Amino acid sequence: MKQMPPQPPRPPQFQPPKRNNSFGYVILFALVLTIVYYLFNPQVATEDKRVEEIPISQMTANYQELRFSELELKNGKIYATDKNKNRYFAVRPQGESLKDLGFSDPNNPTEVKAISTEATAFWMNVISGWLPIILFIALIIFMVKQLGKGANSAFSFGKSQARVYSKDRKKKTTFKDVAGMDESKEELVEVVDFLKNPKKYTKIGAKIPRGVMLVGAPGTGKTLLARAVAGEANVPFFSISGSEFVEMFVGVGASRVRDLFQKAKKNSPCIIFIDEIDAVGRQRGFGMGGGHDEREQTLNQILTEMDGFENETNVIVMAATNRPDILDAALMRPGRFDRRVIIDMPNLVEREEILKVHARNKPLETKVDLKKIARQTPGFSGADLENLLNEAALLAAKKNQKKLKHHDLEVAVEKVGLGPEKKSRKLSEQEKKITAYHEVGHALVGHLLPGCDPIHKVSVIPRGMALGVTWSMPEKEIYLKSMSKFKDEICSLLGGYISEKTFFGEVTTGASSDLKRATNIARSMVTDYGMSPEIGLTVFGEKGGGQFLGSEVTTYKNYSEEVASKIDNAISKILKEAEDRTTKIISENKGLMDKISEELLKKETLNDEEFSAFFSAKKSK
Ligand code: ADP
Ligand code: ZN
Ligand code: MG
Numbered sequence: 197m198k199q200m201p202p203q204p205p206r207p208p209q210f211q212p213p214k215r216n217n218s219f220g221y222v223i224l225f226a227l228v229l230t231i232v233y234y235l236f237n238p239q240v241a242t243e244d245k246r247v248e249e250i251p252i253s254q255m256t257a258n259y260q261e262l263r264f265s266e267l268e269l270k271n272g273k274i275y276a277t278d279k280n281k282n283r284y285f286a287v288r289p290q291g292e293s294l295k296d297l298g299f300s301d302p303n304n305p306t307e308v309k310a311i312s313t314e315a316t317a318f319w320m321n322v323i324s325g326w327l328p329i330i331l332f333i334a335l336i337i338f339m340v341k342q343l344g345k346g347a348n349s350a351f352s353f354g355k356s357q358a359r360v361y362s363k364d365r366k367k368k369t370t371f372k373d374v375a376g377m378d379e380s381k382e383e384l385v386e387v388v389d390f391l392k393n394p395k396k397y398t399k400i401g402a403k404i405p406r407g408v409m410l411v412g413a414p415g416t417g418k419t420l421l422a423r424a425v426a427g428e429a430n431v432p433f434f435s436i437s438g439s440e441f442v443e444m445f446v447g448v449g450a451s452r453v454r455d456l457f458q459k460a461k462k463n464s465p466c467i468i469f470i471d472e473i474d475a476v477g478r479q480r481g482f483g484m485g486g487g488h489d490e491r492e493q494t495l496n497q498i499l500t501e502m503d504g505f506e507n508e509t510n511v512i513v514m515a516a517t518n519r520p521d522i523l524d525a526a527l528m529r530p531g532r533f534d535r536r537v538i539i540d541m542p543n544l545v546e547r548e549e550i551l552k553v554h555a556r557n558k559p560l561e562t563k564v565d566l567k568k569i570a571r572q573t574p575g576f577s578g579a580d581l582e583n584l585l586n587e588a589a590l591l592a593a594k595k596n597q598k599k600l601k602h603h604d605l606e607v608a609v610e611k612v613g614l615g616p617e618k619k620s621r622k623l624s625e626q627e628k629k630i631t632a633y634h635e636v637g638h639a640l641v642g643h644l645l646p647g648c649d650p651i652h653k654v655s656v657i658p659r660g661m662a663l664g665v666t667w668s669m670p671e672k673e674i675y676l677k678s679m680s681k682f683k684d685e686i687c688s689l690l691g692g693y694i695s696e697k698t699f700f701g702e703v704t705t706g707a708s709s710d711l712k713r714a715t716n717i718a719r720s721m722v723t724d725y726g727m728s729p730e731i732g733l734t735v736f737g738e739k740g741g742g743q744f745l746g747s748e749v750t751t752y753k754n755y756s757e758e759v760a761s762k763i764d765n766a767i768s769k770i771l772k773e774a775e776d777r778t779t780k781i782i783s784e785n786k787g788l789m790d791k792i793s794e795e796l797l798k799k800e801t802l803n804d805e806e807f808s809a810f811f812s813a814k815k816s817k
Contacts, residue, residue, distance in 0.1 A: 247283035255286040256298040368427040375553045376546025380537050384425050391429035391465045394510045406502050407532050410516040412539030415579030418516035422469045432466040438475030441494045449494030457501040465510035473515040477523045502532050550578050554585045559599040569605050584612045614659045631656050631664040632793045637695025638666040647684025655801040679727045686774040689714040694778045718770040728766040
């Protein structure tokens with residue numbers, strides 16, 4: 197079983213403004229041209245080494261006898277080629293024409309055809325001799341100029357590389373472009389007001405907050421929201437990503453921070469936005485040598501700058517992260533990023549609104565039901581939904597439609613949520629059969645147990661990493677899950693494994709991720725939710741920051757080996773119980789399993805109606 201949603205790739209967020217480096221490009225172009233020229237014209241450099249010198253009389257004779265062709269005049273020499281493409285040259289006596297020398301065209305004796313490259317040869321000389329020197333000088337001038345100019349150049353390492361979105365730009369992002377997130381927006385309306393009417397606050401002695409931290413999963417619209425705040429307040433927006441601070445050289449990060457804050461203060465009121473602050477804002481003191489010093493200095497500089505703000509400075513620093521757990525606590529102290537705005541994954545209503553926002557510039561058929569699409573996309577982020585509509589539009593365009601059909605959107609949901617179909621991946625008959633029984637195992641158990649979400653689709657078309665998919669869909673958003681719901685979910689996850697075991701006598705590797713997920717649910721029940729009678733209420737394992745390599749959240753053990761084995765026993769017990777229940781359900785429904793699997797193999801995909809038709813009377817909900 198594979199459920200939604202893996203994270204699809206994000207579209208790029210910002211286009212950096214164009215830099216005016218045309219002078220540099222011209223030089224680069226000329227350099228490339230020179231190199232190409234040498235590559236394709238090896239003779240320029242090696243001209244006379246490859247050709248043989250002969251006396252002028254021999255040259256004339258050979259030409260007359262048609263053994264030479266193509267006379268060419270160059271640098272006071274006459275060049276000729278024979279039919280084997282060998283080249284010869286003779287020194288041309290000064291002041292005599294070709295005719296005088298005895299050359300004449302055998303076919304047309306009054307004329308001598310010769311290509312004179314005397315003129316071009318002069319330029320060749322210049323290019324081969326002088327151009328590199330000229331270019332070199334130009335390059336040095338360019339570098340010096342850029343160093344003087346400062347910002348946004350390839351040589352201003354220490355300057356901040358922040359992109360500025362000035363307040364006068366035409367297409368402004370405002371709260372209207374951000375669908376849903378009403379609570380987050382409400383908190384930020386305040387920030388907008390600080391920027392617009394700072395006097396109102398300073399007059400009665402209120403301290404204006406300095407920093408706002410936006411916390412949320414990737415693609416939930418943090419960057420978008422920050423830009424919307426700047427747009428609403430109508431102030432410039434300096435945006436930089438945490439990872440940009442730490443590229444290149446040691447010591448650069450801190451000076452970039454200094455420069456960024458200086459620029460911002462000059463442009464106040466304004467917003468500084470540090471995207472992905474976790475890249476510099478990790479807890480200090482745990483680094484693995486090398487780069488960590490750099491990070492630490494950068495972070496210290498950010499903190500220093502924020503502390504150094506005077507109350508009148510109307511600069512608000514916003515930052516975004518999807519890893520609040522690993523951030524240095526110093527960032528959250530009063531006067532720094534003391535405001536946190538949590539951005540949740542969009543719920544059902546919000547998903548529909550986000551779809552509407554991004555459907556604004558796409559022609560939809562009237563039959564398109566965005567509400568239904570929203571229902572099919574729990575766990576999709578705003579970015580996923582945007583991507584979904586784009587995929588649907590691509591599909592429609594491919595079929596030369598004028599408008600998007602509902603079907604296009606449904607196909608796009610699957611593509612974004614599960615990865616594209618891999619029709620080219622050929623399964624053997626036996627593999628296909630096992631996959632079918634595996635998926636039907638999930639689906640049947642999921643259908644019969646009340647705690648599982650209704651089945652939306654069963655498919656044996658390989659997608660992404662999975663050979664088959666059972667796709668269930670909650671009828672409504674659920675915020676609290678009960679113990680019995682967890683237990684039923686585990687059963688449905690085990691359904692694939694048990695079905696393979698029951699019908700084929702052995703299990704395949706296809707069940708491994710199901711088992712992992714089932715185990716994880718069981719572990720959470722025991723250690724996080726106090727749902728095991730043997731272990732009781734204690735919650736185990738503090739989540740801590742993964743310092744190493746930065747991506748894993750490690751769990752610190754805060755319990756003894758003895759307790760650990762108790763926990764393991766409790767997990768095994770839950771899994772064993774679920775296994776027994778699942779085995780019972782599957783062996784009681786063997787005939788039905790055969791029937792559904794057969795149908796699935798025939799059709800490759802069963803939708804909710806086709807699937808539930810097998811049960812009509814049996815539905816136990
Ligand atoms: P984050 O910075 O949290 O990773 P982004 O702000 O870059 O996410 O969001 C990526 C894209 O997803 C945005 O450009 C926007 O088009 C879309 N998006 C995300 N959330 C929303 C939303 N609430 N309303 C409209 N569009 C959204
Ligand atoms: Zn499975
Ligand atoms: Mg972002």
